[in-house]
Amino acid sequence: MKNIPLYEVRKIRDLRDMLQQSVNLYREKDAFLIKKNKGEAYTGISYKQYSDDIQALGTSLCHLSGHGSRIAIIAETRYEWYVTYLAVTNGTGIVIPLDKELPKQEIASLLNRSYADCIVYSSSKQSVIDEIRDQIPTVKHFVCMDEPKEGNDARYFWDLIRDGNTRLDSGDRVFLDAEIDPEAMTILLFTSGTTDKAKAVMLSQRNVAANLEGMCSMLYIGPGDMFLSVLPLHHTYECTCGFLCPIYRGCTIAQCEGLRYITKNMQEAKTTIILVVPLMLEMFYRGIMKKAKADKKMERKFNFAMTLTRGLRRVGIDTRKKIFKTVHDGFGGHLRMMISGGAAIDPMILKNLQDLGFPCVQGYGLTECAPILALNRDVDFNNRAAGLPLPCVDVKIIDKDENGIGEIIGKGPNVMIGYYENPEATAAAIDADGYYHSGDLGFLDENGFVLITGRKKNVIISKNGKNIFPEEIESLLSRSSFVAESLVSGQDDGKDDIVVTVEIYPNSEAVEAALGKEPSPDAVQKLFEAEVRKVNEQLVPYKHIRRIKVRDTEFEKTTSRKIKREYK
Numbered sequence: 231m232k233n234i235p236l237y238e239v240r241k242i243r244d245l246r247d248m249l250q251q252s253v254n255l256y257r258e259k260d261a262f263l264i265k266k267n268k269g270e271a272y273t274g275i276s277y278k279q280y281s282d283d284i285q286a287l288g289t290s291l292c293h294l295s296g297h298g299s300r301i302a303i304i305a306e307t308r309y310e311w312y313v314t315y316l317a318v319t320n321g322t323g324i325v326i327p328l329d330k331e332l333p334k335q336e337i338a339s340l341l342n343r344s345y346a347d348c349i350v351y352s353s354s355k356q357s358v359i360d361e362i363r364d365q366i367p368t369v370k371h372f373v374c375m376d377e378p379k380e381g382n383d384a385r386y387f388w389d390l391i392r393d394g395n396t397r398l399d400s401g402d403r404v405f406l407d408a409e410i411d412p413e414a415m416t417i418l419l420f421t422s423g424t425t426d427k428a429k430a431v432m433l434s435q436r437n438v439a440a441n442l443e444g445m446c447s448m449l450y451i452g453p454g455d456m457f458l459s460v461l462p463l464h465h466t467y468e469c470t471c472g473f474l475c476p477i478y479r480g481c482t483i484a485q486c487e488g489l490r491y492i493t494k495n496m497q498e499a500k501t502t503i504i505l506v507v508p509l510m511l512e513m514f515y516r517g518i519m520k521k522a523k524a525d526k527k528m529e530r531k532f533n534f535a536m537t538l539t540r541g542l543r544r545v546g547i548d549t550r551k552k553i554f555k556t557v558h559d560g561f562g563g564h565l566r567m568m569i570s571g572g573a574a575i576d577p578m579i580l581k582n583l584q585d586l587g588f589p590c591v592q593g594y595g596l597t598e599c600a601p602i603l604a605l606n607r608d609v610d611f612n613n614r615a616a617g618l619p620l621p622c623v624d625v626k627i628i629d630k631d632e633n634g635i636g637e638i639i640g641k642g643p644n645v646m647i648g649y650y651e652n653p654e655a656t657a658a659a660i661d662a663d664g665y666y667h668s669g670d671l672g673f674l675d676e677n678g679f680v681l682i683t684g685r686k687k688n689v690i691i692s693k694n695g696k697n698i699f700p701e702e703i704e705s706l707l708s709r710s711s712f713v714a715e716s717l718v719s720g721q722d723d724g725k726d727d728i729v730v731t732v733e734i735y736p737n738s739e740a741v742e743a744a745l746g747k748e749p750s751p752d753a754v755q756k757l758f759e760a761e762v763r764k765v766n767e768q769l770v771p772y773k774h775i776r777r778i779k780v781r782d783t784e785f786e787k788t789t790s791r792k793i794k795r796e797y798k
Contacts, residue, residue, distance in 0.1 A: 234610050236447040236621060240478075244412040244435040246320040248442070248478050253281045256453060256480040263456075263484040263499055264309050272484065272498060275309065277477075286394030287317040287387075288405035293397070294385070295323070295348045295371050297408060300418070302326040302341055302369075304359075305352035307463045307485065310375040310387050312473060314350045315463075319416045319435065321408035323347075326418045327464035330355060336428075338362040340420050341369060343430060344650070350387065352376060359384075412436040415647055419466055421597050430650035433466075437600040440643035441470055442478050444620035448607045449567070449591070451503065453480035456564070458501040460486045460510070466601040467571050471593075472505040496562035503567045508575040509791055511568065511590065512708065515579050518557055518586065536585060550587030557586055567608065571595060573792060574682060576705050577613035584613075593617050594680060598659065598666055600644045604680040615679035616672070620644065625680055626665065627673055631697060634673050635683050639665040671699070688795060690720030692728050696772045703773065706765045707732065711740045712757060715785050717793055721777065731777040734758055735784055754780055 242248040260274035291301065301318045303325065305311050318325040326344045328337060330352075337358060341349070345368045351359055353376035363369075372384040398406075410416070417433040457476045461468035476483050484499035486492060496504070506514075522532040539550050551558055558565065568583070570592040580590045589608060594616030595601030604617035604625065611617075619625040623642035630636035645666045648656035660666050671689065672682040684699030691697060700718035707716040715735040720728040736754065745753050758778050766774045785793040 234607070237450050239443050239446045242439045242442065242478065244410050244439060245316060245474070246410055248439065248474070249281060249284070249316060249320065252477055252480055253277045259453065259480065260482045261477060262309055262312065263482060265485055265487060268487055274482075277480075280313070282395075283313045283391055284317045284320060285398060285405060286391045287313055288321050288394070288408075289397050289402055290390035290394035291317060291322045291348070292404045292408070294373075294390070297321075297323065297404075299323040299347040300326060300345055301348045301350060302328050302344065302346040303350050303464070304328045304330050304337065304355050305350070305375055306330060306354065307459055308352065308375065309485070310350070310352070311463055312483075314387075315469070315473075317405075319410075321405040321410065324416050324418055327469065328420070329462065329464050331462075334358045334362050338365045340428070341366045344418055344420075347371065348373065350375065353378075356382070410435065412439065415650075418650060419464075419597050429652060429655060431597045432647040432650050433600050434647055437644050437646060438470055438474065440622050441600045441602050441620070442475055444622050444642075444644070445471065445593075445602050445605055446475065446479055447621055448605050448618070449569075450608060451475060451479045451481065455479070455481040455502045455566075456499055457481055457483045458486050458492070458496055458499055458504050459483050460489065460492055461505055461507065465572075466597045467595060468505060470601060471569065471571070493560060493562070496565065499562070500564045501562050502564050503569065504565065505569050505571065507572040507791060508570055511570050511575055511583070512579060514561075514568075515583060516711070518560075522557075539587075540585060548587075550585070554586050558588075561588075567591070569593065571601075574616070574701060574705065576708055578709060580613040591617070594682065596666075596668060598646045599623075599640065599642075600646065602644070603638075603640045603668070606679075612675070612677070612679045612681075615675065615681045617680060618678055619680065624665075625674065630673075635671055635697070636673070637686060638668045638670045638672050638680065638682070640668065641665045690718075690728060690730065692720075692772055694772075698730060698773050703730070703732070703765065703769065703775065706768055707734070707761070710761045710764075712737055712744070712761055714738075715793065717785060717795065718775070719795075729776050730774060731779065732762065732775050733779045733781055733785075735781050751780075 240251055256277045258276050258278060261277045261280045262275040263272035264275060265272060300323055303311055303314050315325055326346055328340055347368060348371040349369055350373040353374060373387055374384040375387045377386050378384045412435045414434055415432040416435055419431045420428045421431060457472060459472050461472060463469055463473060486495050523529040535553050539553055542549055568588055568590045575592050583590045591606035591611050593605040594603050602620060603623060604619050606617040623640050625640045627636040628639055641664045669686045670682050671684050671686050672680060675681060684701040688700050689697050703718045704716050707713050713734055714737040717733045719731050721731045723729045741754060758780060762775045762778055787793055
């Protein structure tokens with residue numbers, strides 16, 4: 231491993247300590263840029279104002295639902311979400327961030343499983359709240375982020391802020407002096423899955439604090455950075471890395487108006503860092519390449535520029551941002567880092583974006599690890615790898631096969647307390663030595679990087695015992711402009727073998743450009759047979775795709791945009 235020093239970071243005891251330190255350091259600096267109405271200019275909210283709103287809401291919540299109460303948040307990304315989260319963790323009780331996209335019956339089930347006392351929600355979820363209200367007996371208090379309509383008995387979020395400020399002015403310290411145990415559960419997160427299968431992960435503030443210190447010692451993130459928040463806040467990836475991390479490091483977080491406004495908002499906010507999932511990074515890359523190859527002349531100029539800048543960098547001259555200025559301007563002109571997480575990304579895409587002057591790194595995390603387990607550094611990275619273990623984390627590979635591939639396990643202060651009300655699942659996930667068993671397969675290379683080959687439960691095992699990782703094949707398929715989505719599986723041929731099968735959802739625009747409008751099914755099938763042959767040439771024979779299915783619709787996905795796989 232390269233002996234590159236880690237970045238210095240502040241030690242933090244818990245999230246209240248983290249916020250107080252940041253307010254002392256960055257008091258009048260903007261913590262957030264928000265849009266009160268779509269299309270308007272950004273309005274700044276300072277660290278001091280943010281802290282004041284947290285203290286006011288926390289004080290009101292302590293009187294409304296009491297210390298130790300369990301408060302769920304169901305809303306889109308907005309300032310009130312950020313205020314509620316720390317108002318709960320910093321002295322009120324336990325926060326339960328829920329996925330606003332879940333069906334109403336699942337929301338009701340998760341509220342019941344978590345014994346929520348109070349819900350803080352946006353008006354966009356009012357109809358859901360109304361429909362499930364008689365199914366959630368533990369919930370006694372309802373707080374709406376938008377002013378409730380006449381006849382709605384929910385408390386108004388900003389009325390609680392005003393009430394809290396009045397109490398604080400009169401000397402009320404019920405929230406300010408509340409004790410925080412950094413080792414206790416103050417965050418309850420549900421993993422993606424159906425109502426019955428979703429596990430409730432218990433996290434402590436020490437789990438999150440260790441993650442913040444670890445990741446920021448590996449990547450430089452500072453007060454000059456502007457984050458654009460585009461991912462759902464209920465996911466621990468965005469919550470820890472795209473919300474708590476910037477607040478910890480004195481950055482500013484700009485609110486994104488929606489996926490179609492990403493580049494517009496990046497330009498307005500002068501974004502320097504953005505957290506993405508692979509699907510978004512692939513979308514950015516394909517958009518760039520589509521413009522770069524709009525015609526033969528443009529394509530020749532682009533290819534020459536790539537060759538030139540790569541050659542110059544070999545002799546220490548970096549002209550990427552100057553030569554590809556138009557591309558950078560399309561992303562606001564200030565972007566200095568893209569961080570990808572949630573799933574593996576094709577290393578070729580990372581390399582090509584880096585060659586355009588966009589530093590991109592990927593990390594590896596799980597909700598149970600708060601979430602980061604490994605992360606590529608800005609000064610030491612491997613595009614094929616998920617990253618290096620965080621400084622506080624020990625990663626091992628167990629039950630290795632003949633190729634050295636085994637299950638990835640990790641131990642550190644970021645590993646969860648356990649699964650709520652599920653001791654059996656906790657015992658299965660965390661062994662006697664404190665190592666969390668990820669369910670992911672991979673290996674450690676000679677430099678200590680964690681490389682993931684696939685998910686344990688996804689592995690296709692051939693009749694002769696060979697392991698085939700669908701993710702590897704899907705990654706190769708994703709390089710084809712004709713493939714929008716793919717899913718690889720193993721199907722028993724009824725004889726003596728497993729047939730590697732791929733189901734493909736085409737990129738209709740690319741297919742029509744190649745074959746013309748409304749191409750025949752035979753022509754489309756032949757096109758994908760040719761693409762599969764190219765992929766098979768890069769694989770050993772036992773991994774070859776032998777059956778192709780073309781589908782007309784997108785695959786069913788989770789709310790985090792991952793394709794749902796069927797398990798037998």
